[in-house]
Amino acid sequence: MASTLKLEIVTPEAKVYSEDVDSVRLPGAEGELGIFPNHAPLMAQVKAGELIARKGGEETILAVGHGFVEITGDHVAILTDNAADSADIDETAAEEAKAKAQQRLEEGSDMSEDEAKALAQAILYSDAQLKAKRHRR
Structure with a gap:
């Protein structure tokens, strides 16, 4: 084995x-x-x-x-x-990407369902990056 x-x-x-x-x-x-x-x-x-x-x-x-x-x-x-x-994650860039996606999602009354899903996934991945980066703090 x-x-x-x-x-x-x-x-x-x-x-x-x-x-x-x-x-x-x-x-x-x-x-x-x-x-x-x-x-x-x-x-x-x-x-x-x-x-x-x-x-x-x-x-x-x-x-x-x-x-x-x-x-x-x-x-x-x-x-x-x-x-x-x-080790390769830029914490500031991840925070900015998350904020930008959240803002677009909040403003996006005219966006398609696919766009909304893509933004939601971008937010989740940004959260994953931040969690991984901050793991040992």
């Missing part, structure tokens, strides 16, 4: 993360998922939030957007619209 998981996080732009880890905690659409080696196969939705990958007592914190996770034994593949390592 394997003692680690291969975690891969892929966005439309790039493979953001690809490492062997001891465990993963991620934000599932129906609650947090804790994943360890030899996990039962599973396909689930991922919501915007904080992902924690643990390896050798160290934690890597990432913000992830909406997407899907496929778990097959010792492999965890996450396909998401956005992802960023907490």
Whole structure:
């Protein structure tokens, strides 16, 4: 039996993360998922939030957007619209993006349902970035 998981996080732009880890905690659409080696196969939705990958007592914190996770034994593949390592997140930019999306959503009586959903998702991802960045404070 394997003692680690291969975690891969892929966005439309790039493979953001690809490492062997001891465990993963991620934000599932129906609650947090804790994943360890030899996990039962599973396909689930991922919501915007904080992902924690643990390896050798160290934690890597990432913000992830909406997407899907496929778990097959010792492999965890996450396909998401956005992802960023907490070390790479600009807190000020995330706060500004959130404020801008909130303002547009509040003013947008003439926007389509798709535009409103996109703005709501942008707000959730900004919140995920801020949570990931502030994790150790």
